[in-house]
Amino acid sequence: MYGGFITPPNDPGAAFGVLFWHKDGFSTACGHGTIALGYWAIAKGVVKAPENGTYDVVIDVPSGRVAATMHLVNGKPIYADFINVASYQISKGLQVAIPSSQKQLSVDLAFGGAVYATLNADQVGLKVEPKNVNEFIKLGREIKASLGTRAHYGKYDCYGVIFFDEEGEEKTDGQDLVIKQRNVTVFADGQIDRSPCGSGTCARLAVLHAEGRLGPKKNKLRHRSIIATSFEAEILEEAQSPIAKFPASIPRVRGTAQLYGKMRFYIDPAEEIYPGFLLR
Template sequence: MTATHGEHPAPGGDAFTPVRTTDYHTAGEPFRIVTGGLPPVPGDTVAERCATAIGPGGSGTAPRRGALDDVRRLLVQEPRGHAGMYGGFVVPPDDDGAHFGVLFWHKDGYSTACGHGTMALGAWAVDSGLVAAPHDGDAQVRIDVPSGRVTATVHRAEGRTTGVTFRNVPARVTARKVPVATSFGVAEVDLAHAGACYASVAARDLGLGTGREALPALVRAGQEIRAALAAHPGTWHPDGPLLSGVYGVILYEELPDTPFGPHQRNVTVFGDGQIDRSPCGSGTSARLALLAEDGRLGAHEDLLHESVAGTVFTGRVLGYAGSGEPAEGLVTEVTGTVHRTGEHVFVRDPHDVLGTGFAL
């Protein structure tokens, strides 16, 4: 089962195929799953389709304009969406080993990884009947994303979904204590790749907390750090520009450890200053790799990871990928809650002067 395709005109045309979505939130972060109304997306793999959607240059921002991006803008911009909206286009998988593929998108373009979105997709696949699930027990949903193949294990009890565990592509630490000058002072930044590149910095080193009152300052700091690291070699991925460059900046705060391991709260800033309402799924994988390298997270220990909204992910390290060499990266899992918020059929009135919407 993949998204249906329809005829879409160039921007400004008079016809627009209705777009069908099912919406979820994962620990507070929205995820809009497009199940119908997509134009064809050229490419033989999910990574190729993502590169096509982004266009020349390989960056996740400034996407190619056209029929596919008309749909993205329609769904993420006001009045149908908002600056914090996130979603995905369901596309064919790379091969029969996965149930389906997905292209992740947000206000400013596309991303190569999205842990909270993967968790929502797992719940949707079970809720929709695409993947069979037991009344009590677990169901695995395999999904091809631009950074590789990931798995969402959907936990069921008494016929309902009680949580989802996301197993990410391997996470690798690529740079430590990189000095970055910001308007709040010099930050020491750690870099890790976990499907996308994340920069981690202790908020207190910039004189900041991680509460809601600090959000404007955290966004500014995150944007400054991301811009400063644009050419740093630690942000580049061996598979090329699609997976390279800082995607998100994680500003974290240490909280008292639990009996099971570390406890942190974070604000993840991505795109052009968006704030992840969840603790950030792929970003949690990046934090796990850093904590494991520091010796703060061992076997059978969990990271309790809080968001600015007060929601929680639980993360753990399962071991090294592949043959067990550190260079191959760490296998991580992140568990959280997912809830459906609605189903929609979006249209564009040809007489609507706002077209696919606007952003403030």
């Protein structure tokens, strides 16, 4: 489960703020959560959006100010564009040792609102498919442990490990390339993102940008998840990079969301296991 505590905005420039949480604590960013909050804000009347056209739901998150640009038809959101903070590669070709297999892997670090280690899944001899999920969880934990403090970036620790498969390229009508990849993101302490991971998609854009495969309004990434849902992502514009040898950009990630229900949780301080338990 992934959730968020809604907070007041930092200033009137945003509709509200959010603190994202999961079973292992809090996270600095969540792209699919931002998309979901855009849908929620429209459906619940938190913001006043037009019946048709676009509307920016501006949200303050720990990594900065982001927006879910909602595209509406007859009052209903059709899809949302997640406009993220500046994203960029941090380092390239870090060597990590995997004790369980005695393998040496090469990973890239990138920032997309959170820090991710990314690598092609063929390095570990696996395809990004549901049947391999437990092996990816194990490897994700080993990679994070092997990276240790090398993956620390300012106030950020390594949040997740992204394993990706290359699935080819295709041309659009405008002759831009669509780069197709499928990924599985292992985040926190061995959790799997069922979505293509919004902030992780921005991290992948940053690596592709550094490789010269993408640029502002040049080519796109179709990013599929381990369960085959997909985001379409592109670079909107260049941004100032804090890492001199790698470019930075403002990314846009397009996806959809639905409202599934309403739940209420109760906490009783008198409960024997208050405030909860965690099994690893």
